[in-house]
Structure formats: structure tokens, C-alpha cells
Amino acid sequence: MTTHERTPDQPVWLRDDELRAWVRFIGVVELLPGILDSQLQRDSGLSHFEYYTLAILSEAPGRTLRMTGLAARTNSTLPRLSHVVTRLEKRGLVARAECPEDRRAMNATLTDDGWQTVVAAAPGHAAQVRDSVFAALTPQDVADLHRLSDTILERIDPEGRRSLPYEG
Numbered sequence: 001m002t003t004h005e006r007t008p009d010q011p012v013w014l015r016d017d018e019l020r021a022w023v024r025f026i027g028v029v030e031l032l033p034g035i036l037d038s039q040l041q042r043d044s045g046l047s048h049f050e051y052y053t054l055a056i057l058s059e060a061p062g063r064t065l066r067m068t069g070l071a072a073r074t075n076s077t078l079p080r081l082s083h084v085v086t087r088l089e090k091r092g093l094v095a096r097a098e099c100p101e102d103r104r105a106m107n108a109t110l111t112d113d114g115w116q117t118v119v120a121a122a123p124g125h126a127a128q129v130r131d132s133v134f135a136a137l138t139p140q141d142v143a144d145l146h147r148l149s150d151t152i153l154e155r156i157d158p159e160g161r162r163s164l165p166y167e168g
Contacts, residue, residue, distance in 0.1 A: 032133070033048060035132050036048040036129070039128040040121060040128075043121065044117065044125075049074070050088060051125060053084055053088065054114055054117060054118040056073045057094065057109070058110055058115060064110075066107055067085070067107070070108050092113045093114035093117055094114055095108075095111055096108055
């Protein structure tokens with residue numbers, strides 16, 4: 001029996017090289033959201049998820065998406081997204097309305113104030129991403145990061161919800 005063959009009752013452990021890579025990768029996954037949240041809270045009064053929601057709406061046709069589509073694009077559950085959109089509505093950044101094509105569905109639309117907010121927040125966010133991630137990478141590292149991320153996303157997000165606006 002090879003190391004990759006096993007019976008159903010045997011656990012599959014990570015190889016040493018996989019474990020070393022995993023610990024570093026999960027460190028990035030765990031630390032980066034806090035860094036992004038801190039910068040956005042400090043500079044724009046937004047959480048990273050609020051910013052991401054506004055950014056996704058800013059790129060949608062008519063700055064509008066069905067709530068279910070917005071939930072998919074932000075990798076969120078509908079209840080979590082609804083809670084966040086309610087907060088953004090109270091701030092006048094997003095408006096909800098019945099979907100004209102399907103009265104059972106709701107649309108979220110970025111308001112003019114929401115557009116101004118995301119436009120004002122974007123440069124600081126981009127600078128933080130560049131400083132925290134890309135400043136440490138060579139052009140080849142960036143290409144490798146893109147390739148590796150695509151490979152992992154194809155496995156865990158086969159519908160491609162996370163990368164729709166940035167194909168290519």
C-alpha cells in the first residue's frame with residue numbers, strides 16, 4: 001500500500017512540507033482580515049465586509065444586484081448580508097427595493113452617498129493591500145499567487161463566484 005492509499009478508517013495526515021505551507025497560509029488567512037478591517041475602520045468607518053459589499057455593488061450594472069447574487073459574490077449567507085445591508089441602509093449607502101423581474105426577490109442598490117463612500121475608501125484600502133501583500137512580492141510571486149489562488153478556488157468555488165468581476 002502506498003502512502004496515498006488508505007482504508008476508510010485511517011486518517012490522512014499532512015506531509016511535513018504541506019504542514020509547513022499550511023501553517024503559513026492559515027496565518028495569512030487569519031491575520032490579513034484584521035489588518036484590512038483596522039485600516040478601513042480607522043480611515044472610512046467601514047468594516048472590510050461592508051467595504052467589500054459596497055465595492056461589489058459599485059461594479060455591478062446599475063450598481064444593483066439581487067440580494068441572493070450579492071450574497072454569493074461576497075461569499076456570505078443571506079442573513080449575514082441582510083444584517084450588513086440594513087446597517088448600510090441606515091447610513092444611506094445602500095437602498096433595497098423589490099426586484100422588478102421577481103417580486104419575491106429584493107435588490108440592493110448602491111446610493112450616490114454609497115458610491116462616494118466607496119470611492120473615498122478605495123485608495124486607502126488599495127494602499128493597505130499593496131503594503132501588506134504585494135510590496136513583499138516580485139512580479140513572478142504575484143503571477144504565482146494568482147495561479148495558486150485560481151487552482152485553490154477552482155477546487156473550493158467551482159462556480160467561480162469569488163472572481164467573477166476580475167476574469168482574465
